[in-house]
Amino acid sequence: MRTPPDLRALAQNAADVLARLRAKTSTTPPRVHCITNSVAQNFTANVLLAVGAQPSMTISPDEIGHFAGSADALLVNLGTFDRERAEAIDIAVASAGAARRPWVLDPVLIDRSPPRAALARELLTRKPTALRLNAGEFAVLADNQSPADFAAAHSTVIALSGVTDTVAGGTQSASLANGHPLMARVTAMGCAASALVAACLAVEKDQWLASVAGLSILGVAGEIAGEVWKGPGSFAVAILDALYHLQPAELAKRAKVS
Amino acid sequence: MRTPPDLRALAQNAADVLARLRAKTSTTPPRVHCITNSVAQNFTANVLLAVGAQPSMTISPDEIGHFAGSADALLVNLGTFDRERAEAIDIAVASAGAARRPWVLDPVLIDRSPPRAALARELLTRKPTALRLNAGEFAVLADNQSPADFAAAHSTVIALSGVTDTVAGGTQSASLANGHPLMARVTAMGCAASALVAACLAVEKDQWLASVAGLSILGVAGEIAGEVWKGPGSFAVAILDALYHLQPAELAKRAKVS
Amino acid sequence: MRTPPDLRALAQNAADVLARLRAKTSTTPPRVHCITNSVAQNFTANVLLAVGAQPSMTISPDEIGHFAGSADALLVNLGTFDRERAEAIDIAVASAGAARRPWVLDPVLIDRSPPRAALARELLTRKPTALRLNAGEFAVLADNQSPADFAAAHSTVIALSGVTDTVAGGTQSASLANGHPLMARVTAMGCAASALVAACLAVEKDQWLASVAGLSILGVAGEIAGEVWKGPGSFAVAILDALYHLQPAELAKRAKVS
Numbered sequence: 001m002r003t004p005p006d007l008r009a010l011a012q013n014a015a016d017v018l019a020r021l022r023a024k025t026s027t028t029p030p031r032v033h034c035i036t037n038s039v040a041q042n043f044t045a046n047v048l049l050a051v052g053a054q055p056s057m058t059i060s061p062d063e064i065g066h067f068a069g070s071a072d073a074l075l076v077n078l079g080t081f082d083r084e085r086a087e088a089i090d091i092a093v094a095s096a097g098a099a100r101r102p103w104v105l106d107p108v109l110i111d112r113s114p115p116r117a118a119l120a121r122e123l124l125t126r127k128p129t130a131l132r133l134n135a136g137e138f139a140v141l142a143d144n145q146s147p148a149d150f151a152a153a154h155s156t157v158i159a160l161s162g163v164t165d166t167v168a169g170g171t172q173s174a175s176l177a178n179g180h181p182l183m184a185r186v187t188a189m190g191c192a193a194s195a196l197v198a199a200c201l202a203v204e205k206d207q208w209l210a211s212v213a214g215l216s217i218l219g220v221a222g223e224i225a226g227e228v229w230k231g232p233g234s235f236a237v238a239i240l241d242a243l244y245h246l247q248p249a250e251l252a253k254r255a256k257v258s
Numbered sequence: 259m260r261t262p263p264d265l266r267a268l269a270q271n272a273a274d275v276l277a278r279l280r281a282k283t284s285t286t287p288p289r290v291h292c293i294t295n296s297v298a299q300n301f302t303a304n305v306l307l308a309v310g311a312q313p314s315m316t317i318s319p320d321e322i323g324h325f326a327g328s329a330d331a332l333l334v335n336l337g338t339f340d341r342e343r344a345e346a347i348d349i350a351v352a353s354a355g356a357a358r359r360p361w362v363l364d365p366v367l368i369d370r371s372p373p374r375a376a377l378a379r380e381l382l383t384r385k386p387t388a389l390r391l392n393a394g395e396f397a398v399l400a401d402n403q404s405p406a407d408f409a410a411a412h413s414t415v416i417a418l419s420g421v422t423d424t425v426a427g428g429t430q431s432a433s434l435a436n437g438h439p440l441m442a443r444v445t446a447m448g449c450a451a452s453a454l455v456a457a458c459l460a461v462e463k464d465q466w467l468a469s470v471a472g473l474s475i476l477g478v479a480g481e482i483a484g485e486v487w488k489g490p491g492s493f494a495v496a497i498l499d500a501l502y503h504l505q506p507a508e509l510a511k512r513a514k515v516s
Numbered sequence: 517m518r519t520p521p522d523l524r525a526l527a528q529n530a531a532d533v534l535a536r537l538r539a540k541t542s543t544t545p546p547r548v549h550c551i552t553n554s555v556a557q558n559f560t561a562n563v564l565l566a567v568g569a570q571p572s573m574t575i576s577p578d579e580i581g582h583f584a585g586s587a588d589a590l591l592v593n594l595g596t597f598d599r600e601r602a603e604a605i606d607i608a609v610a611s612a613g614a615a616r617r618p619w620v621l622d623p624v625l626i627d628r629s630p631p632r633a634a635l636a637r638e639l640l641t642r643k644p645t646a647l648r649l650n651a652g653e654f655a656v657l658a659d660n661q662s663p664a665d666f667a668a669a670h671s672t673v674i675a676l677s678g679v680t681d682t683v684a685g686g687t688q689s690a691s692l693a694n695g696h697p698l699m700a701r702v703t704a705m706g707c708a709a710s711a712l713v714a715a716c717l718a719v720e721k722d723q724w725l726a727s728v729a730g731l732s733i734l735g736v737a738g739e740i741a742g743e744v745w746k747g748p749g750s751f752a753v754a755i756l757d758a759l760y761h762l763q764p765a766e767l768a769k770r771a772k773v774s
Contacts, residue, residue: 045445187561231757241489303703499747
């Protein structure tokens, strides 16, 4: 049923997504509205700015409809789970849906919190364009389904972060082997990955390709940062620098897809 | 009606404001109470500490009166617009007013959110000492008035950030041409500018001069950081280092006022 | 009544605490649940990750019981004092108590806010394992008692930060003379110290020794960062790198206990 992706073409296609993002940066940078946790907000905003997108971050129920409906993509990260935020998520997802904008769900740590898992399950019924999460979080939702089967059943893409990332759509799947071990020693790296998937969805309608592109961009930037790091502090600085300088040709060359 | 400022004197006067701030740093650093958005809090606190001021950041309605009334200046940034924060702003502005403390309004992204614009308009009637904002935000409030006319009508100063900054008081105006393009690729840079204006207002009663000083300090620090940057991550680090080391004589020499 | 600690052994014992933390890092890193202020969240999370612990940060009353009860230690920092957080603190302390987990109270700026001081006094009756604070904050609680008498009266440890740190238990006390002046020019450094004390309490039951270890680790890392700093921005980056690389033997050698 599943067509094996043309891997030689895939890295180039991911690079084309980055090229499209960059082409818009100086004129109309795609805006990603981020409902994200307070630990991750600053780093996520800087990751988006570094790659050439524009972040907005309000979570106020009174105004989030205006922001989410006019954004080019929406990120819903459950890492802070206060009551105002839950209300804001509801409005934002409705607003993005009405405006037919892509949105990414990042169900942070649902494996530790039953109320958060319940919210993630409910949000899943509202058709996120992509889910970015780790294996522990996926297990809570998956009921032993494979990523590909789960993606097919929910008309979404599963972007599963790990030592090797897996990006599974309903009909195709890829493994991404870039990245650096130190990415696990800097907070909000997964949240940043989700934001980059959202940024790519803003310029690429194919939800699977956009997810491959988003995770590849971060993985390759991490690899480049890993060539100069002296520890997790300087690594976090270097990955922002790498995101800023990353050229599509270098992404195509370095992306380890299989 | 408007006296052209003595530009040769102006850069030196801005440097004197920085010298006054520095003189107090080791003994009684001016405290700036910041009601600011959660994306900007950490960077804003570090900018204030780097330049030699003291930040405080609570937004709790239960205690903000104590903090704002005893601070040397108050910053009200609308970048996060939750309900508790709106209540806190009301108390803090009243408390600063009663204690005759200067306060700065930064109406972040009011061009994207009608409820936020409505709050900004209401706060304008409460006489902020200075408004720091960008052109899109100013247009929402200005009703086609020029910055100088608007400043005169509201007894305030308009500190307008852009490629060239404009600082317009009721009777005088200056352009500031320092800064670096990468300042637009690091989040919370505008918020930091507003915090620096507040820090300068804590040591300089002339609200126009304090605003010129605040924006010049950041612009020159950005220029210095731009001499060593490798990307937006290292630029954000370098601007904190530059703020810490910036000497009044160097500010006077580098400030491009006209 | 008070036994003078064996200082030669103490530095080595602190190093052993770090060794125990490091031994768990790659398999079961101790998780520290942090209720901390929004200014400090990101830096605190990165400090914990750098040293090899695992942070979690939710403050939602709906789920904090799950997080705090399953964590290896709890940090309660009063630096943001909103209503939801006060409710979360109540639940988290009860949950940590029921699971017999150690917890650290950091009563940030209670010298500026009577409502916050009242909350700190109430939390003190709930037996924090350690209190990490500065002299101004301690004075609000101490009623002229010495740190050692106060610690004895409340069955806790007072970890008092200053140019020289004092760690006073009911029966023993030590002074720590590491650190760097620039630690006062980076926000959330005290909050990070409290988080490190919590991380050490997760692997060391002796609450006095764990507190000595936590403050020594940060002080020595600050000293190392101070050897390469160019300003507060690069210092904050370097201290994360130093925490990551710090070896128990180096801690034992550098720790200036007396």
